[in-house]
Amino acid sequence: xxxxxxxxxxxxHTGRVTQARLLLSEWTKLRSVRxxxxxxxxxxxxxxxxxxxxxxxxxxxxxxxxHIDNPLELTLAGVQMAQLAVGVLGVLVISAEYSTGMIRAxxxxxxxxxxxxxxxxxxxxxTVFALMVPxxxxxxFIAHSILQPHxxxxxxxxxxxxRALIGAGLYLTVIGVFGLGLGAIVRNTAGGIxxxxxxxxxxxxxxNVLPTSWNNAASPYxxxxxxxxxxxxxxxxxxPWQGFGILCCYAVAAIAAAAVLLKRRDV
Amino acid sequence: xxxxxxxxxxxxxxxxxxxxxxxxxxxIVTGFLGPNGSGKSTTMRLILGLDAPDSGDVTVxxxxxxxxxxxxxxxxxxxxxxxxxxxRSAYNHLLTLAQTHGIPRRRVNELIELVGLESVAGKRxxxxxxxxxxxxxxxxxxxxxxxxxxxDEPVNGLDPDGIRWVRDLLKTLAADGRTVFLSSHLxxxxxxxxxHLIVIGRGRLIADASVEEFIRRHSKNMVRVRSPHADAxxxxxxxxxxxxxxxxxxxxxxxxxxxxxxxxxxxxxxxVLHELMQxxxxxxxxxxxxxxxxxxxxxxxxxxxxx
Numbered sequence: 001x002x003x004x005x006x007x008x009x010x011x012x013h014t015g016r017v018t019q020a021r022l023l024l025s026e027w028t029k030l031r032s033v034r035x036x037x038x039x040x041x042x043x044x045x046x047x048x049x050x051x052x053x054x055x056x057x058x059x060x061x062x063x064x065x066x067h068i069d070n071p072l073e074l075t076l077a078g079v080q081m082a083q084l085a086v087g088v089l090g091v092l093v094i095s096a097e098y099s100t101g102m103i104r105a106x107x108x109x110x111x112x113x114x115x116x117x118x119x120x121x122x123x124x125x126x127t128v129f130a131l132m133v134p135x136x137x138x139x140x141f142i143a144h145s146i147l148q149p150h151x152x153x154x155x156x157x158x159x160x161x162x163r164a165l166i167g168a169g170l171y172l173t174v175i176g177v178f179g180l181g182l183g184a185i186v187r188n189t190a191g192g193i194x195x196x197x198x199x200x201x202x203x204x205x206x207x208n209v210l211p212t213s214w215n216n217a218a219s220p221y222x223x224x225x226x227x228x229x230x231x232x233x234x235x236x237x238x239x240p241w242q243g244f245g246i247l248c249c250y251a252v253a254a255i256a257a258a259a260v261l262l263k264r265r266d267v
Numbered sequence: 268x269x270x271x272x273x274x275x276x277x278x279x280x281x282x283x284x285x286x287x288x289x290x291x292x293x294x295i296v297t298g299f300l301g302p303n304g305s306g307k308s309t310t311m312r313l314i315l316g317l318d319a320p321d322s323g324d325v326t327v328x329x330x331x332x333x334x335x336x337x338x339x340x341x342x343x344x345x346x347x348x349x350x351x352x353x354x355r356s357a358y359n360h361l362l363t364l365a366q367t368h369g370i371p372r373r374r375v376n377e378l379i380e381l382v383g384l385e386s387v388a389g390k391r392x393x394x395x396x397x398x399x400x401x402x403x404x405x406x407x408x409x410x411x412x413x414x415x416x417x418x419d420e421p422v423n424g425l426d427p428d429g430i431r432w433v434r435d436l437l438k439t440l441a442a443d444g445r446t447v448f449l450s451s452h453l454x455x456x457x458x459x460x461x462x463h464l465i466v467i468g469r470g471r472l473i474a475d476a477s478v479e480e481f482i483r484r485h486s487k488n489m490v491r492v493r494s495p496h497a498d499a500x501x502x503x504x505x506x507x508x509x510x511x512x513x514x515x516x517x518x519x520x521x522x523x524x525x526x527x528x529x530x531x532x533x534x535x536x537x538x539v540l541h542e543l544m545q546x547x548x549x550x551x552x553x554x555x556x557x558x559x560x561x562x563x564x565x566x567x568x569x570x571x572x573x574x
Contacts, residue, residue: 008440009377011412013340015368025366032359033352096352104317104350105360105407108342109367111316111333266318 017110022119025109030093030123039089040127043082043172044135050078051139055146062150071154072164072233075143076136079168079231086128086172087200090179091192093124094258098187107267114259117184121177121255128176133169140165160233163240167230170244174251175200178223181254185261200224223250268293268446269314269415273323276309276470283309284470286323291448291465293414296441298461298478299450302558306470307450308347311419315344327415339368339411345404347419347450353393357384357403360392364410378406383432397424405433416440418449422456434460454554468558485553490529492519493542500538504529520546 015021030036054077058068068074097103110116140156147153154161182199183192204224207215219225220237229236229243236243269291276284284306291297301307312318314325316333325331327342335341351360361375379388382402387395392403401424408416418437422430437460441447451457457464457478464481466474474481494500497517505511509523521529526545533540 008381008409008412008443011370011374013337013412015340015370015411016336017338017367018369021367021369025363028359028363028366029352029355032356032363033354035354096354100352100354101346101350102352104312104315104346105364107317108315108344108346108350109339109364111335111338266312 017112017115019115019119022110022115023123026116026119026123027127030127033096035092035096036089039085039092040131042085043128044131046081046085047076047078047132047135047168048139048142050081051075051143052146054078055143059146059150059152062152068152071143071147071152072161072231074147075140076164076168076231078139079136079172082132082135082172083175083200084197086132086176087179087196088193090124090176090181091183091196092189093120093180093183095183095187095189095192099189103267113262113267117255117259117262121180124180125173125177129169129173132172133166136165136168154233158233160240164231164233167240167244171227171230171247174227174244174247175223178247178251178254181251181258184258185254221246223247268329269325269327269417269448270329271310271314271323271325274310274313274320274325275322276306276313276318276320282470284313284320287467287470287472288323289465289472289475291446292463293446294441294444295462296437296447296449296460297463297465298457299448299465299467300454300457300554301450301452301467301473303452305452305468305558307452307467308419309470310467311344311346311417311450314417315342315346337368337411339364339370339413341411341413342415342417343408343411343413344417345401345408345419345421347423349400349404351392351400351403351407354391356389356391357395357406358388360403361407361410364407368411370410374410378410381409382406398426398429401425402429405436413445415446416448418447420451421449422451422453430456454551458551466554466557473557482553485557487522488525489546490521490524490526491542491544491546492521492529492540493517494519494533494538494540496533496538499536500529500533503532503536517541 055074058074097106106116107113144153144156179192179196182195186192186195200223204219204222207219207222210218226238226243227247229238230240232240238246271290272288274284274287275282287310299307299310309318313320314327314332316331332338332342358375358379361378362372365372365375379385382405384399384402384406387399392400395403401421405418405421408418421433425433437447437449449460461478463477464474465472476484492500495517497513497519501511501513501519504521504524509521512520514520526543530543
C-alpha cells in the first residue's frame with residue numbers, strides 16, 4: 001500500500017466555515033456511526049412495538065364491564081423506553097468525540113467551538129423529532145386498532161390527542177438535547193449517562209424522602225414529570241405546555257452551561 | 268510561519284511548557300525534538316488553540332489560529348493521540364472535516380489515494396493498524412491544502428516503507444514553500460528529514476539551530492582506545508583534565524582529545540595500542556547528551572551508568 005509521493009494538488013482556498021456547513025458535517029457524523037443507528041432503532045421499535053404489545057395484553061386481561069381510563073398511556077408506553085435510548089445517544093453524540101479524540105479534529109476545523117455545539121444540538125434534535133413524531137402516530141393507529149373492538153379507544157379527534165402525539169416527538173427531542181448538554185458538560189460517556197439517568201429516573205423516587213408537602217411542591221417540576229405532561233390527556237399540577245416549557249428550561253440550561261465550559265476549557 | 272513568544276502552559280502543578288520562544292520558517296522542514304513528556308504535544312495544542320497558554324502568545328502566519336475563517340486552508344495538523352472516531356469509516360472521517368469548509372468530495376478521494384488507503388477507505392477506523400491510522404491522519408492534515416503542516420510523531424507505527432514515504436512527502440511539501448513542523452523523540456529520524464531543529468526538554472528551549480550547525484556545535488572530540496596499557500593511559504590523560512570512561516577491560520573512551528593527541532601520547536610513553544579510533548558523534552548522541560539533565564523520567568540504572 002505504498003504510495004509514491006506525488007505533489008499534493010492545490011485547491012482554491014475559497015471555503016470558509018459556516019453554520020450551514022457545520023450542520024452538514026454534523027449530519028454526516030451522526031449518520032455514519034453505528035451507535036446512532038442502534039439507539040434510534042431501539043427508540044422507534046419500542047415506541048411502535050409496545051403500542052401493539054401493551055394494549056393487547058391489557059385487553060386480554062380486561063374484565064367484563066371494565067373501562068380503562070388511560071388509553072393514551074397504554075398507546076405511548078414505548079416512549080418510556082425511547083427516552084432512555086434517545087437520552088443516552090444524546091450523551092454519546094458529544095462524549096464519544098472526547099473518548100476517541102475526535103473532538104481535537106472537530107475543534108481544529110472549527111476553532112470557534114460554539115457553532116459546533118449549536119450544530120450538534122440542532123442536527124440531533126431534528127433527527128429525533130423527524131423519526132419520533134411519525135413513530136408516535138403509527139403507535140396511535142396500531143393501538144387504536146387493538147383498543148377499538150373492545151370499545152376502549154380514544155378517538156384521534158378527541159381533545160389533546162394530536163397534541164400528545166406531536167408532544168411525544170417534542171418530548172423525546174428535548175430529552176435528547178438535554179442528554180447532549182449533559183454529555184458536553186461532563187465530557188465522559190459513563191459519567192454523562194449516569195448523570196442523565198440519575199436526574200431522569202433516580203431523582204423522582206428519591207423525592208419521597210422529603211416531607212410530603214415539599215415533595216408535592218417540587219416533584220411536578222422535575223424534568224421527567226414536567227416533560228411528560230405533554231403526553232397526558234388529563235391531570236397534573238402543570239398544564240401540558242407549562243410542563244413542556246419547564247423541560248425545555250432544563251435542556252437550555254444544560255446546553256448553556258456546556259457552551260460556557262466549551263469556550264473556557266482546554267479541549 | 269509559526270511564531271511562539273514566551274509560551275507558558277501549566278496543568279495544575281506541572282509546568283508543561285515554560286517561557287518557550289521560537290519561530291518555524293516556510294520552505295524547510297523543521298524538526299521539533301524532545302524526549303517523551305518534554306512538552307512537544309502541548310506546544311502543538313497551543314499553536315492550534317486547543318489549549319490556551321497561561322502566558323505568552325503563538326501565531327500562525329501572523330494571526331491566532333482560532334480567528335481564521337477557514338483554518339484547514341491555513342494549517343493541517345496530525346496530533347499525536349489519534350483524533351479520529353473509531354466507529355467511523357476513513358472516507359466519512361475525511362468527509363466530515365471537508366464539509367466544514369465546503370471542500371468537495373473529489374478532494375477526499377484524492378487524499379485517500381495520495382496516502383494509499385483506497386482499499387480500506389470504507390472500513391471503520393477502529394480496525395486500522397497504527398500505520399494505517401497515521402496515513403489517515405496525514406490525509407486529514409493535508410485535506411485543506413494548508414500552507415502550514417504540523418505533524419506530531421508522524422512516523423510512529425509506520426513500517427520502513429511508510430517512513431520513507433513520509434520523509435519524501437514532507438520534503439515535497441517544504442519544496443512547495445509550505446511551513447513543515449514535525450515532532451519526534453527520535454533524533455535519527457530527524458537527521459534524515461529535518462533542515463532545522465528546535466530542541467526542548469522539560470518544556471524549555473534547549474537548542475534552535477540548523478541540523479549542520481547543531482551537529483557542529485555539539486560534536487565533541489571522542490576517541491576510543493584499546494590497549495594493554497589502558498590503565499596507564501587513563502591516568503596520564505586524566506591529568507590533562509579530559510574525561511575518561513572505561514568501557515571494559517583494556518578499552519577506554521576519551522572525550523576532549525583527538526586521535527592524534529592520543530597517538531602522540533602513546534608514542535612518547537611507549538604504550539602499545541591495539542586500536543585507536545576517532546568516534547564521530549551522531550545526532551542521536553548529541554541529543555541524548557543535551558537532554559540528559561532534562562529527562563522527566565530517567566531510570567535508576569541509567570543514572571548509575573552515567574555516574
